Amino acid sequence: MKEIVIISGKGGTGxxxxxxxxxxxxxxxxxxxxxxxxxxxxxxxxxEIRERHNFESGHTAIINQDKCxxxxxxxxxxxxxxxxxxFVVDQIECEGCGVCWYFCPEKAIDFPLNxxxxxxxxxxxxxxxxxxxxxxxxxxxxxxxxLIRQEGKKLAEEKHLDLLLTDGPPGIGCPVIASLGGATTxxxxxxxxxxxxxxxxxxxxLAAFFKIPAMLCVNKFDLNPSEGEAIEAFAKEKNIGVIGRxxxxxxxxKAMIQGKTIVEFDSRSEGCEKVKSIWKNLLQIIEI
Amino acid sequence: MIISIASGKGGTGxxxxxxxxxxxxxxxxxxxxxxVEEPNSxxxxxxxxxxVNTITTPVPEVDMEKCTLCGKCAEICQxxxxxxxxxxxxxxxxxxxxxGGCLLVCPEKAITETARxxxxxxxxxxxxLEFVHGRLRVGEAMSPPLIKKVREYTRPDILTIIDAPPGTSCPVIASMKGADFVLLVTEPTPFGLHDLKLAVGxxxxxxxxxxxxxxxxxxxxxQVKKYAKEEQLPxxxxxxxxxxxxxxxxxxxxVVDVMPEWKDRFLxxxxxxxxxxx
Numbered sequence: 001m002k003e004i005v006i007i008s009g010k011g012g013t014g015x016x017x018x019x020x021x022x023x024x025x026x027x028x029x030x031x032x033x034x035x036x037x038x039x040x041x042x043x044x045x046x047x048e049i050r051e052r053h054n055f056e057s058g059h060t061a062i063i064n065q066d067k068c069x070x071x072x073x074x075x076x077x078x079x080x081x082x083x084x085x086x087f088v089v090d091q092i093e094c095e096g097c098g099v100c101w102y103f104c105p106e107k108a109i110d111f112p113l114n115x116x117x118x119x120x121x122x123x124x125x126x127x128x129x130x131x132x133x134x135x136x137x138x139x140x141x142x143x144x145x146x147l148i149r150q151e152g153k154k155l156a157e158e159k160h161l162d163l164l165l166t167d168g169p170p171g172i173g174c175p176v177i178a179s180l181g182g183a184t185t186x187x188x189x190x191x192x193x194x195x196x197x198x199x200x201x202x203x204x205x206l207a208a209f210f211k212i213p214a215m216l217c218v219n220k221f222d223l224n225p226s227e228g229e230a231i232e233a234f235a236k237e238k239n240i241g242v243i244g245r246x247x248x249x250x251x252x253x254k255a256m257i258q259g260k261t262i263v264e265f266d267s268r269s270e271g272c273e274k275v276k277s278i279w280k281n282l283l284q285i286i287e288i
Numbered sequence: 289m290i291i292s293i294a295s296g297k298g299g300t301g302x303x304x305x306x307x308x309x310x311x312x313x314x315x316x317x318x319x320x321x322x323x324v325e326e327p328n329s330x331x332x333x334x335x336x337x338x339x340v341n342t343i344t345t346p347v348p349e350v351d352m353e354k355c356t357l358c359g360k361c362a363e364i365c366q367x368x369x370x371x372x373x374x375x376x377x378x379x380x381x382x383x384x385x386x387x388g389g390c391l392l393v394c395p396e397k398a399i400t401e402t403a404r405x406x407x408x409x410x411x412x413x414x415x416x417l418e419f420v421h422g423r424l425r426v427g428e429a430m431s432p433p434l435i436k437k438v439r440e441y442t443r444p445d446i447l448t449i450i451d452a453p454p455g456t457s458c459p460v461i462a463s464m465k466g467a468d469f470v471l472l473v474t475e476p477t478p479f480g481l482h483d484l485k486l487a488v489g490x491x492x493x494x495x496x497x498x499x500x501x502x503x504x505x506x507x508x509x510x511q512v513k514k515y516a517k518e519e520q521l522p523x524x525x526x527x528x529x530x531x532x533x534x535x536x537x538x539x540x541x542x543v544v545d546v547m548p549e550w551k552d553r554f555l556x557x558x559x560x561x562x563x564x565x566x
Contacts, residue, residue, distance in 0.1 A: 009326050010298065010299060010326055010328070011297065011298010011299045011300075011326075011454040012297060012298040012299010012300060012454075013298075013299060016479065037455040037456060037457045038296050038297055038298075038454065038455050038456060038482075038483040038486055040297070040478075040479040040482055040483065043478045043479060043482055058366075059366065077388075077392065079386065079387055079388055092461060092465065092493075092494075095385055095387060096366055097366055097367075097385055097387030097389055098364065098366050098387075098389065099364070099387050099388065099389045099392065102364050102389065102393070103392065134456075134457060136456045136457075136486055136489040136490045136493060137456065137457065137458070137461050137490050137493050137494075138457055138458070139432075139457060139458040141457050141458075142429065169455070170298040170325075170326070170454050170455070171325035171326055171431075171453065171454070171455075171459075172325045172326065172424065172426060173325045173424060173428070173429055173430070173431045173459065174429040174430060174431070175457075176325075177427075177429050191299075191538075192538060193537055193538035193539075193540075194328075194331045194538065194539065194540035195303065195326075195328040195331055195537075195540075196538075198326070198328060198331060199326040199328070202325075202326060202426055203326075205426045206426050206427065209426055209427045210427075223534055223535065223538050224535060224538035224539065227538055227539075250507070253477055253507055253508060256477055256478055256479060257477065257478060257508060257509055259478070
């Protein structure tokens with residue numbers, strides 16, 4: 001089985017619109033939305049949820065005021081300053097390390113497992129999909145990303161499908177790192193701006209750090225062709241395959257508003273034509 | 289006053305608003321770029337960097353001469369960052385959250401701390417504006433500790449503008465907590481609205497007043513405005529799609545330099561925020 005993970009470094013470069021188009025074009029695949037923090041792919045794909053599971057991960061300390069003698073040991077030991085002078089744990093600051101719980105001489109601290117989101121297995125008009133929702137203000141997004149990719153792989157195996165198409169998160173931190181491990185290739189969607197170039201260089205460095213082969217397409221290329229060319233030149237220097245350019249095309253936004261992929265919305269639009277050719281190149285390179 | 293500029297969805301224009309707002313103001317201001325994974329504000333502000341500090345976090349080191357392989361360190365660690373393997377104890381530095389639990393629990397005092405690099409913090413100026421940003425080391429997973437270090441540069445005597453990362457999880461919370469006002473930059477598309485709702489949820493958990501900037505306000509539908517009305521969220525500024533703005537951004541130019549009429553609009557935005565936040 002092969003997995004293509006779409007990342008970008010910078011947010012808003014068009015990852016989700018492009019992967020939605022791939023969903024229309026690809027055969028025998030499972031879709032996976034690994035941007036669990038602000039998942040958007042389902043807004044176009046409109047999945048019918050078949051299975052729903054709680055995502056449990058990490059613990060949070062809670063002080064039982066009846067047992068607490070206010071000795072202050074937890075305050076001294078907590079490196080997150082998460083415990084107030086009147087011995088209440090700030091649920092947002094608590095890192096879930098358990099040090100206060102472990103050392104409390106009165107055993108006055110509970111340390112329950114957190115439910116911090118949900119994950120789903122769904123049917124869609126493009127085939128099966130694994131996706132998730134991390135609760136607001138939660139951590140552990142990396143663990144949820146790993147879980148959802150694993151579930152996606154299981155789905156593909158069950159249904160004898162040979163491709164996993166994964167929409168990755170922005171940035172270069174924990175959830176992105178979790179979305180890369182074991183991927184066949186990453187496709188970096190960049191935009192031709194100074195920010196886009198800066199962020200693409202960092203995410204390309206990240207892919208190289210974890211030894212995952214990378215490919216590049218520049219979206220909205222005509223917005224600033226010289227920046228676009230600079231990004232492509234950087235990619236070539238780093239042995240990143242440049243597999244196409246997508247023009248700035250308002251059809252992407254129009255399609256999104258109708259809850260359609262650009263292939264469904266207007267398969268003859270310039271944007272769609274370019275995405276089709278990128279998809280063809282991608283398939284050739286990963287040999288599907 | 290601290291204004292944190294966030295969005296939920298990426299690429300809606302946080303950095304454009306943060307940097308143009310900062311340079312439009314007459315008063316003293318500092319910009320803290322807390323999008324440490326992909327910081328971009330410096331590309332527009334172009335500060336002269338005067339100070340670079342490497343930021344580290346403590347991680348354990350085991351003295352095997354003293355260690356008796358009792359396994360207490362592995363037992364207390366919630367992050368599986370230290371394990372007993374045969375005749376040795378292996379710390380996994382990249383998994384460590386730096387709680388110090390293993391160090392405290394070790395009966396032989398065999399554990400000391402060394403450092404893992406999180407990234408760097410760079411500080412500089414451009415004219416009267418103070419600039420600070422964090423740059424997460426490529427390969428480092430944990431951004432919140434670095435974000436908290438960037439926020440230690442907050443000066444209570446002047447206005448602080450924070451450029452937050454996208455999303456709604458811990459890095460965003462670390463960039464908004466303690467702010468006096470959160471300005472949410474959104475776009476009137478289904479993705480923009482969906483992620484805006486999540487961001488508003490995060491702001492509500494923190495109990496901070498907030499308002500909206502709708503960017504590319506004429507490229508989409510009216511659902512964001514409808515939502516804003518229902519939730520009584522003030523729309524403080526609208527920026528219509530203008531190819532000149534998009535192209536200026538693509539080159540790293542400030543909107544207010546290319547189209548000076550925008551300076552007054554950003555000033556007006558600030559005055560509206562001031563009225564709500566104070």
